[in-house]
Amino acid sequence: MSKLRVGMAQIDARLGDLEANVRAHRQLLAQARGEGVDLLVFPELGLTGYMLQDLNAEVAMRADDPRLLDLAEAAGPDLSMVVGFVEESADHRLYVAAALLEEGRVAHVVRKAYLPSYGLFDERRFFGGGEVLRAVDSRLGLRMGISICEDFWHLGVPLLHAFDGAHVLVNISSSPGRDVAAAVEGGLGTAESWRPLLRTYAMLTGSYVVFVNRVGVEESVTFWGGSEVVDPGGQSAYRAPLHDEGLFVVEIDTDEVRRQRVATPLMRDERPELLLRQLERVIRSGGGLPDDTWPGG
């Protein structure tokens, strides 16, 4: 048995107020340490708030920003932490980013690859899209596929993370709730639309899925929380309430990854070379785009 205590920091954030959010992170960190949490996950842009617009540059941090390092320091030697922030790269591009903080340092930074810019979203106006998809090693002895909100609405992301050896898929989100139709189970369409994704990715990759979504209100939208951990068999290990702020902790057994993969070796039977060959063929022959994409044939 290999137990791991996962803390879902289902927090609100103060829009544009880095200092206040850092304080809130520290408070929750202290609480999580008291509860023996091994992996503490905060939501997307938890350090800055989501609807930043032109505040994006004002709250941006380099990956070696002392405020991140201080948080990493505060996490101590026994706790790994994922936080969401705006990263400014060496060439001054701004990214929606996640940092894995452990052993007193910024171990890894992951940039959001897929930026929604439709409906109520306008992320591509304000941010660049990440160019790298990879799993990262954690001191916890696990490889983690860290993704940010919309990344999970693109099949390639969890698949690539699984190919790259992830045992745990961590998705941090600021998902705005919408569709309160009576016909929707649970009363909130957005929440219901996420559940099958989490479950399917867990089952198909034989991995734990850790989904942490924020709460609170910014402008017109209300973030719905409902953070969840799903085990490699697709069963929900813990589901946090909708809309309520708090630290929610669940103990998981990482041996479950092995058991599931031995019993149902889907990733063993995956054929990345086959996919790659066929993907290259599809791209060569027009990338699935309609004929009128290529004037003159």
Add this chain to the structure above:
Amino acid sequence: MPWELPEELLIDTSMARRIIVRFIRSHMDQTGFDRAVLGLSGGIDSALVAYLAAEAIGPANLLCLLMPYRTSSPASRVDAEAVVAELGCAAKVIEITPLVDGYFDRALASSDKPSHLRLGNFAARARMAVLFDHSAAWNGLVLGTSNKTESLLGYTTIFGDNAAALQPIGDLFKSQVRQLSVAVGVPDAILRKAPTADLWAGQTDEQEVGLSYAEIDRILHWLVDRRRGRDGLRAMGFEPANIVRVERLIAGSEFKRQMAPVAKLSLRTPGVDYLYPRRRPGPSG
């Protein structure tokens, strides 16, 4: 009830209530206000907002202003007072007759009477002025009471009844306002009566538009929320004339739902390419 709730418009009322209550509470918190003020007409929209606001911030922090004009129905006032009594919130009656008549007495020749349009718009803006004056006096945010149906149809006075700090029910069609009002316990008399701008005796919204709210809301739902398009709605059996009518009202009132365009001259223009959230921290220290 004397109205129909179309199946496709039904909402999860406990979820909608929870989101709106938190929305109000959160904006109060973000803006540093503890109190709110709204205009209570005796109709269903403002009654619903009053119930939700009382739940969000406590009735003692809510000021309801009753602002009758001399032609307003006495029944409206009775219904508004019933809401105040039920909620136990603060309330005040301010007659807008001297404001409105005082203006038109001076603005018009003595033999002229203002049109319904001018009178209605002026009354709405007089109420707005009174509400925002009380925003300062009561130290509270002005809560809007507009719903999605009247917003999309443009059945509203720009800078009048659509002026507010927050619009808690602005994304609910009238039918959904009715459904949620039943759920939160708005008095029966308010639920049952025909919606009216209450400008003259016997006026009702549905008579003026010529369609029932159930019909309008269904058209709006399929047209706007579900993007079915005119042909799609025809195929669903909606009367073509009604679809066109509603489409025309929507198109003709886009300006009421947006800020006025600023003539672009500089490098950075508010609302164009200077984009910030409504509340943000200033420099510290």
